[in-house]
Amino acid sequence: MRDRSGPAAEFPDLVAASWQRVSAAGLTPDSDPRVAPAGTPSRGRLCSAATAVLDRFESEIADSGFGVALADRSCRVVDVRFGRRSIRRRVADTLGLVPGARFDEENTGTNALSVPFETRRVVRIEGHQHYLESMRSFTCWGMPILHPVTARLEGVVDIMVDSGHASALMLPTLRRLVEDIRAELAARAAGGMQPGLEDFLARSARTDAPMVLLSEDFVLGNRAARDGLDAADYAALQATVDAVGPGSRREVVLGSGTSEVEVVRVGGGRVLCVLGTDHAGRVVPRGANANRPAGERIAERVRCLGQLPDARIAVLGEAGTGRSSLAREIAPDADRHRCTGDRPADRTGLDRVLAPSAGRTVVVDDVHLLDGPGALRLVRAMAEGGRRFVLTAVSGSTDGCPEVPALIACCTERIVLPPVRERRDELGPLTARMLDGLGAGGSRVSPAAMRVLAAHRWPGNLHELRGVLAAASRTAGGGDIGPGDVPAELTATPRRAGLTALQAVEADAIERALLGTGGNKAHAAKRLGLSRTTLYARLRSYDIRV
Structure with missing residues (x-):
């Protein structure tokens, strides 16, 4: 009898490696597929290109035991077709293979959708090679769909049949399906390049300013853009477009400095970025204003605070935003204590930095971990004057001790560090x-x-x-x-790519609550005002893993 705890020796390398990854993710062969459909998936360009191809194939397999599944670039099922309705019902009921289900290795084990998605390789999965026992009655072939222009993964096609009816024609049929879908994608890409291109060429003829046409499939720049921008600059422009949208002006950080960019919507829904230049055609660094990038604004605040010898400064931000590093930059030679939440250790640390013989500048990191007496002691020390204080705290983590907000309120200057996602x-x-x-x-x-x-x-x-x-x-x-x-x-591709603005805000709030409670879900649920059941549902829906 075959050992079902690990891959057999005769398994292909791709399949054996997949079993190892799946086992490490916590699935066992007797597990049910962990699929939670998130509603009907939106019809993107992959669905549009594949519909006619799958319609033809569905007519070819009518009344047969064959089926085909199409997943997108996040391994989320977007279309399924079967020769018989009874097989469709069986697959939906036992495997959860329905539009909206995410069929990656972590959730569904080794199969002909998850392995090509993970490896970008064609794979055959015989019945006993499926990791989950519930899938072992099928033999499947899977193949990734790579975009013919960008070579990026667009999705995966999986052809399946009951193991006793596998055919040598499955692989050539699969290759034909994938090539037909790629041909549709290529035709749509070629036809889609024209919209916006005329606007780009017309504007290029009127100005020497760097101009970049952004599309999901390609980036087009004029000579000035080619000579003046590098790879990081193009990424910064895309990030700016994603943040502000068309029809606006914004400052963007480039390798050569900060420049103003005009974001214009052109034909085909594409976006054109026009950068400000001087008379010689060089990208113009702009002066200080409220729209400057966070890094520049923070650096200027630090320079200004260096001229305030008796300031009381609070540096706030989420975990990992660089609060301690910035405090060290503000006061490099200060006496320093990092709070740990251990009452005796924090008392000893405060004794040291607040002693009369200590220096005139004091840095106390992570004051949100102080207890009430420790926070009040710092409040009194700051009220005495004659010293410069720099305190750091994690934003949103001051609800455990009511004295800590009062401590932060005593600070005359505050620097709030934005998270990287902003x-x-x-x-x-x-x-x-x-x-x-x-x-x-x-x-x-x-x-x-x-x-x-x-x-x-x-x-x-x-x-x-x-x-x-x-x-x-x-x-x-x-x-x-x-x-x-x-x-x-x-x-x-994260499951959150298609969230509404309100859902994105909720996902961010959940992440902050989990970070602020050290990953404790019960405490995070209480902070958010949610039941633990609702929180767990949101974690699955938004694919949050903290």
Whole structure:
């Protein structure tokens, strides 16, 4: 009898590796597929290109035991077709294979949707090679769909049949389906390049300013853009467009400095970015104003605070936003104590930094961890005057001790550090500085990899970004960092890509609550005013893993 706890020795390498990943994710062979359909998926370009192809195939397999499933670039099922209704019902009831279900390895084990999605390879999964026992009555072939223009993953096609009826024609049929879908995508891409192109050429003839035409499939720049912009600049422009939308002006951080960009909607729903230039055609750095990037505004605040010897300064922000680093920059030679929540240790630390013999500048990190007596002691010390205080705290984490908000309120100056998800238009300069600090200044982040970074929500903020760049630079071996060098958990399209604005706000609030409670879901639910059942449902729906 075959050992069902691990892959058999004769399993293909792709299948055996998938079993190992699935086992590490916590599934067992007797598990049910962990699929929770999130409603009917929207019809994107993949569905539009594949509908006619699948219609023809459905007529070919009528009254047979064959079926086909189509998943999108996040491995979410968007279409299923079967020769018999009885098989459709059986697959829907036992496997959850219905539009809206996410069929990745973590949720559904080794199958002909999840493995091609993970590996970008064609794969055959015989019945006993499926990780979940509930799928072992089927033999399947799966193949990824790569866009013919961009070579990016668009989705996966899976042909399936009862194991006793597998046919040698399954693979050639699968290849034909995928090639027909790719041909439709290519035709739509070719026809779709014309809208917006005429506007781009007409504007280029009237100005020497750098101009960039942004599309989901391509980026087109004029000569000035080619000469003056680099990969990080293009990513910054895309992030700016995503943040403000067409019909607006915004300042954007480029490698050459901060410049004003005009965002214009042109034909085909595409967006054209026109950058400000001087008379010589060079990108113009702009002066200070409220729309400057957060990094520049914070740096100027730090310079100004350096001239205030008796200031009481609070540095606030989510975990990982660089609060302690900024406090060190404001007061590099200060006496310092980091609060731990351990009452005796914090009392000893405060005794040291508040002693009469201590210096005139005091930095106390993570004051949100202080108890009431400790917070009141700092309040009294600041009220005495004669010293400069810099306090740091995690935003939203002051509800455990009522004295801590009073402590923060005593500060005359506040710096609130934004999370990385609100600084996507600064990712180019941020990543460049971090790579320099990691000793990998010779590496650069490619445009494709920058898009992956910009799509991530960064719950760990700068700390997480630094770790990702360190790992990616090691994988790249000192060369340019591409999408393949970025950790796999960032390259998978998040389930939150299609959220409404209100849902995105709710997802962010849940992430902040979990971070503020150290991942304790019961405490996070209480802070959010939700039941634990509702919180768990939101975590699954928004794909939040903190």
